[in-house]
Amino acid sequence: MSTDEGRSHWFDDEAGPVVRPYAMTRGRTTSPAQHRLDLIAVVVTEPDAGDVEADPTLSPEHVAIVGLCRAEPQSVAELAAEVDLPIGVIRVLVGDLVHAELVHVSRPIPPAELPDESILRDVINGLRAL
Amino acid sequence: MIFGRSERGKPPVEPVTLKILVAGGFGVGKTTLVGAVSEIRPLRTEELLTEAGRPVDDVSGVEGKHTTTVAMDFGRITLREDLVLYLFGTPGQERFWFMWDELSEGALGAVVLADTRRLEDCFAAVDYFERRSIPFLVGVNCFEGSARYPGEAVRQALDLDDDVPVVLCDARDRESVKEVLIGVVQHAMHHAADHREPVIG
Numbered sequence: 525m526s527t528d529e530g531r532s533h534w535f536d537d538e539a540g541p542v543v544r545p546y547a548m549t550r551g552r553t554t555s556p557a558q559h560r561l562d563l564i565a566v567v568v569t570e571p572d573a574g575d576v577e578a579d580p581t582l583s584p585e586h587v588a589i590v591g592l593c594r595a596e597p598q599s600v601a602e603l604a605a606e607v608d609l610p611i612g613v614i615r616v617l618v619g620d621l622v623h624a625e626l627v628h629v630s631r632p633i634p635p636a637e638l639p640d641e642s643i644l645r646d647v648i649n650g651l652r653a654l
Numbered sequence: 655m656i657f658g659r660s661e662r663g664k665p666p667v668e669p670v671t672l673k674i675l676v677a678g679g680f681g682v683g684k685t686t687l688v689g690a691v692s693e694i695r696p697l698r699t700e701e702l703l704t705e706a707g708r709p710v711d712d713v714s715g716v717e718g719k720h721t722t723t724v725a726m727d728f729g730r731i732t733l734r735e736d737l738v739l740y741l742f743g744t745p746g747q748e749r750f751w752f753m754w755d756e757l758s759e760g761a762l763g764a765v766v767l768a769d770t771r772r773l774e775d776c777f778a779a780v781d782y783f784e785r786r787s788i789p790f791l792v793g794v795n796c797f798e799g800s801a802r803y804p805g806e807a808v809r810q811a812l813d814l815d816d817d818v819p820v821v822l823c824d825a826r827d828r829e830s831v832k833e834v835l836i837g838v839v840q841h842a843m844h845h846a847a848d849h850r851e852p853v854i855g
Contacts, residue, residue: 545702562760563699564671564740597666599740601728605697612701630668639672639762643737644843647672647762650733651836654691654828 545613548585553612555619563601563611566630567618569594573626581624585609585617590626597630669732673740674838675757677783678767679775683795683825684743685727687767690831692729692741700725701753724750726757739835744779754782763842764790765834767825770803773811780812789845791819793834817844 546553569590576582576590588607592598598606604614621627676684688696701724727743742757758764764783768776776792783790794808805820814820819837824830 563742563757564673564760566668566671568666568668597668599671599730599738601699601726601740601742602697602730604699605728610700610702639670641843641846643670643672644762644839644846646737647733647739647839648836650737650739651731651832651839654731654733654832 545610548583548609549613549616552616555616555623561600561615561618561629562631564599566597566599567593567603567621567627568597568630569627570625576626583617585613586621586626589614589617589621593627667735669734669736669738671738671740672762673742673757673760674835675742675744675754675761675764675788676767677744677754677764677776677779677790678795679769679772679779682767682769682772682775683797684767687765687793687795687825687831687834688727688729688741688743690826690828691731691835693732694730696727696729696743698725698727724753726753741835751782758783758786758788761788763838763845764788765838766790766792768792768794768808768812769797770794770808771797773808777812780814784815787845787849789838789842791821791834791837791841793821793823793825795825796822817841 567589573590573594576587579587582590585607589603592603592606600611600614600618603618604611607614609617618627618629622629676687678684685696724745726745729741731739731741733739742761744757745753764779766776766779766783780790780792792808792812792814794803794805796802802822805822809818809820819841821834821837823834
């Protein structure tokens with residue numbers, strides 16, 4: 525990326541990431557703490573999460589997620605784009621943070637049931653007003 | 655240093671999130687459509703796949719490649735502080751269809767974007783949503799220079815059910831895309847009403 529010239533000078537994207545993505549999850553592809561997070565599940569940092577940077581058990585990626593979701597709740601898809609990691613990796617990392625009670629996840633409307641008709645009307649009105 | 659933050663200000667609003675899928679053939683304008691209404695530049699999210707157990711791919715010359723990446727472009731529309739709509743462009747290649755299953759879970763509905771010069775490109779998407787009874791509409795992207803066909807001709811060519819809306823649109827135009835999305839939500843409402851009644855009755 526052009527914003528980070530110092531780094532791109534050394535790393536060749538074509539060769540793949542220097543650290544394989546699932547190394548950040550210590551090889552885990554699922555998180556025992558939770559079932560599969562939807563792409564639009566919203567991750568919210570707990571108000572009492574404190575200074576996560578001082579926590580030696582957290583990786584820089586964990587810290588980044590806590591920071592992003594503190595400023596504004598973020599969907600799993602947005603986190604994957606912001607932190608630039610595959611969705612599967614984000615899911616595991618968020619699972620760790622839920623387990624550590626640093627974030628919580630508000631689930632989207634369960635797939636089996638469509639949202640309330642009043643919400644759908646709100647969506648239509650919101651789109652009209654754009 | 656962050657101690658005491660919880661006392662300051664309101665806790666952030668946790669919005670209700672909804673998603674609409676945007677499907678269609680390669681190069682039909684899915685990302686353009688998302689970009690026309692999204693408040694953020696369409697973001698790209700990726701998933702790594704292992705190539706293990708995929709003997710159908712010809713890997714001669716790239717034998718060292720064991721993973722592949724599926725990219726999905728998506729956009730966001732904040733309708734209200736507590737109501738956010740996400741638009742997801744579905745991965746074009748047919749072999750990534752398992753990703754569609756995940757994407758379509760919980761989706762409000764879908765737009766199948768069609769190009770009349772290559773209608774066959776969207777057969778697969780139409781078929782997919784019909785089988786899973788996910789409400790969808792067909793948006794005919796009117797490219798400059800492509801012949802305009804009436805919606806009815808497109809409906810016949812795609813063999814659509816009578817209740818599937820067909821709208822002509824311009825994926826670059828914000829107002830046009832808004833109408834398409836409103837159409838999807840309205841269709842989803844009717845669809846839900848039709849499917850709820852038998853259960854209640």
